[in-house]
Amino acid sequence: MARIVQKFGxxxxxxxxxxxxxxxxxKREVDAGHQVAVVVSAMAGVTNQLVEYVNGVNPIHDAxxxxxxxxxxxxxxxxxxxxxxxxxxxxxxSWLGWxxxxxxxxxxxxxxxxxxxxxxxxRRLALGEVPVVSGFQGLAKDNRVTTLGRGGxxxxxxxxxxxxxxDRCDIYxxxxxxxxxxxxxxxxxxxxxxxxxxxxxxxxxxxAKVLHARSVELxxxxxxxxxxxxxxxxxxxxxxxxxxxxxxxxxxxGIAYSRDExxxxxxxxxxxxxxxxxxxxxxxxxxxxxxxxxxxVSPDGKTTDITFTVAGSDLARTVDLLEKQRDNLRYRKxxxxxxxxxxxxxxxxxxxxxxxxxxxxQALADKxxxxxxxxxxxxxxxxxxxxxxxxLALRALHSVYGLDSD
Ligand code: ADP
Ligand code: ASP
Ligand code: MG
Numbered sequence: 001m002a003r004i005v006q007k008f009g010x011x012x013x014x015x016x017x018x019x020x021x022x023x024x025x026x027k028r029e030v031d032a033g034h035q036v037a038v039v040v041s042a043m044a045g046v047t048n049q050l051v052e053y054v055n056g057v058n059p060i061h062d063a064x065x066x067x068x069x070x071x072x073x074x075x076x077x078x079x080x081x082x083x084x085x086x087x088x089x090x091x092x093x094s095w096l097g098w099x100x101x102x103x104x105x106x107x108x109x110x111x112x113x114x115x116x117x118x119x120x121x122x123r124r125l126a127l128g129e130v131p132v133v134s135g136f137q138g139l140a141k142d143n144r145v146t147t148l149g150r151g152g153x154x155x156x157x158x159x160x161x162x163x164x165x166x167d168r169c170d171i172y173x174x175x176x177x178x179x180x181x182x183x184x185x186x187x188x189x190x191x192x193x194x195x196x197x198x199x200x201x202x203x204x205x206x207x208a209k210v211l212h213a214r215s216v217e218l219x220x221x222x223x224x225x226x227x228x229x230x231x232x233x234x235x236x237x238x239x240x241x242x243x244x245x246x247x248x249x250x251x252x253x254g255i256a257y258s259r260d261e262x263x264x265x266x267x268x269x270x271x272x273x274x275x276x277x278x279x280x281x282x283x284x285x286x287x288x289x290x291x292x293x294x295x296x297v298s299p300d301g302k303t304t305d306i307t308f309t310v311a312g313s314d315l316a317r318t319v320d321l322l323e324k325q326r327d328n329l330r331y332r333k334x335x336x337x338x339x340x341x342x343x344x345x346x347x348x349x350x351x352x353x354x355x356x357x358x359x360x361x362q363a364l365a366d367k368x369x370x371x372x373x374x375x376x377x378x379x380x381x382x383x384x385x386x387x388x389x390x391x392l393a394l395r396a397l398h399s400v401y402g403l404d405s406d
Contacts, residue, residue, distance in 0.1 A: 042073020207258025
């Protein structure tokens, strides 16, 4: 007997037919004698609609109320799946984040899980009941509902698997595994049988939304065995594993992209110590993550331009914050551009091989794609380009690194 956490994403629970199909997948594991806990997302499209409602009131809003609204999608699917399970003779009940509770910090809209209380779940699992948990949501210290960031149900599932000491965490989705690039854009992408935690973490952090980045971070830290697989097919998916488990390591194992990027340039800021801290301090305090940063050489030794990127969804807030600080920061002009995308190549093989970045820059140059910013780490190179060129860049890079399937 094993203990398994199964997570079903939005398309897997998109309608009643799909929810009934998911119930059968759960029943199969129960019938095999396993203890099963399930985590669900909202039905496909529902969370987007909820976010639109909130932005329709005001794009700059109270994040606590945002969470109250956008967490509701997962309540519907947890209840429906519990019902569908009961219909086919499986003992099940739904659990909202606050009922367990799944405790988080108070960073509304992107909260982190701190702790999951498991006593009651343990008791019921032992009796053969299947808990169906609403993903994406938690409870802050002040008893307000939080959400974990878009795509956060994966993190709910991995955190639950860790808390319950599960043998496996199966993430069921609409693709049959992790590919060398988003298979919806790169037709020649290849499915990976295994990927290292580290590479998966980079891929996810850099936009490959097949897994929520924090779920991978948590899986790596807590040693949770994660598998990504299709809810439509009966085939093994991709296992996320330690580096030692991969026999032949490619130089580059994947290419990721993110369109949820925006570029902000502060023109004519003072070129003196403390200015960067001055600019980025208030953004950090407001929970805005700044990603790439480029400071241009000061032509006159007095002023300079600072360009940086934030998530597209944070742009309105960022501009608002910086405009409020205008007298303080004394910049000449603020320019923002939401029409950018970040494209990244990832591979642990980069640690021991030179020339990966150069190949990337050349491939983009050959396609006439201008690079607006660059950032690197030990196992990845990212560039910021005009959003219109995203697909062209992805396909070109996929070929250049020899990743195309035959
Ligand atoms: P779910 O609703 O099941 O959580 P998501 O839409 O969040 O599903 O994630 C699955 C999607 O991730 C796929 O449909 C695919 O388009 C996208 N994706 C992006 N990069 C990759 C990749 N490297 N491998 C597989 N899927 C990817
Ligand atoms: N429903 C949430 C979202 O769309 C969480 C998730 O699907 O993982 O972002
Ligand atoms: Mg997802």
